[in-house]
Amino acid sequence: MHVNEAIVGRQSIREFDTSRDVSNEVIENILGVAGRSPSGSNIQPWKVWVVRDEAKEKISNACYERHMSGDLGEREYNYYPVNWREPYINRRRATGWGLYGVLGIKKEDKEKMQLQHGRNYTFFDAPVGMFFTIDRDMELGSWIDCGMFIQSLMLAARAEGLETCSQAAFCNYYDTVMQLLGAPDDQMLICGMSIGYAAGESVVNTFRTEREPVSTYTTFLTKPNQV
Numbered sequence: 001m002h003v004n005e006a007i008v009g010r011q012s013i014r015e016f017d018t019s020r021d022v023s024n025e026v027i028e029n030i031l032g033v034a035g036r037s038p039s040g041s042n043i044q045p046w047k048v049w050v051v052r053d054e055a056k057e058k059i060s061n062a063c064y065e066r067h068m069s070g071d072l073g074e075r076e077y078n079y080y081p082v083n084w085r086e087p088y089i090n091r092r093r094a095t096g097w098g099l100y101g102v103l104g105i106k107k108e109d110k111e112k113m114q115l116q117h118g119r120n121y122t123f124f125d126a127p128v129g130m131f132f133t134i135d136r137d138m139e140l141g142s143w144i145d146c147g148m149f150i151q152s153l154m155l156a157a158r159a160e161g162l163e164t165c166s167q168a169a170f171c172n173y174y175d176t177v178m179q180l181l182g183a184p185d186d187q188m189l190i191c192g193m194s195i196g197y198a199a200g201e202s203v204v205n206t207f208r209t210e211r212e213p214v215s216t217y218t219t220f221l222t223k224p225n226q227v
C-alpha cells in the first residue's frame, strides 16, 4: 500500500467484522512497525496495553455500565479545549452531526445518541482493544511522540488490511480502565483504540469527515513576515 493511500484512505471505523479475529502475531507486527516512530532523543515514551477476550470484556462491561447509568466520569487531562471557540466548535459540530446524520439519529433523540456513544465501550465490536499510556512525569513533547506512535500504528494496521478507531471516550472512565489493566499509578491513560477488520456492510462506516484546505493552516514565507 502506498503511504499516501494508507494516510488518505484511513478513516475511523465504528463497526467491525465480528467474524474475523486478529492474531497476536499481526498485532505484534504492527506494534513493531509503529515502534519505529520518531521521538525526541529516541526516548520512546509510549506504553501499549492490548486487550482481548475476558480482559476486553471486563473493561467493556464496566465502562458501558457507567456510561449507560448516566455517569459522565471525569478526565485526567483535557483532550479538548476547556473553552470551545470557533473555528473548532463548527468543525466539532459537523463531525458529531455528520456521524449521527448517517445513522438517522436526530438532535432530540438522546437515547439513541447515548446508545451510539456507548458503542465506544464495546469497542465497536472489534476483536482487539488497545490502550496507550504514558509515564505521568513526562512532558508535552512526549505526548507529541505518543501521537506519532499512534498514527504510525493506525497506518501499519492498514497495511495488514486492518482498520482502527482512536478513542478518547475511554478517558472518561480512566480510573476503571487503569484499574482493570492493572496499570501502575505512575501511568496516565492517553486514549484507547479499537482494531479489527471493518464490517463488510455498515451504515456508520460510510461516514467521511472533511478536511480544511492546506491554505487555511499553512503560511509560506520567502521573506520575513515582520520587519
Ligand SMILES: Cc1cc2nc3c(=O)[nH]c(=O)nc-3n(C[C@H](O)[C@H](O)[C@H](O)COP(=O)(O)O)c2cc1C
Pocket: 010, 011, 012, 013, 014, 095, 120, 165, 166, 167, 168, 169, 170, 191, 208, 209
Ligand atoms: C486521540 C483521538 C481520540 C478519538 N476519540 C474518539 C472517540 O472516543 N470516539 C469516536 O468515535 N471517535 C474518536 N476519534 C475519532 C475522531 O472523531 C476522528 O478521527 C475525526 O472525526 C476524523 O475522522 P476520521 O478519523 O474518520 O478521518 C478520536 C480520534 C483521535 C485522534
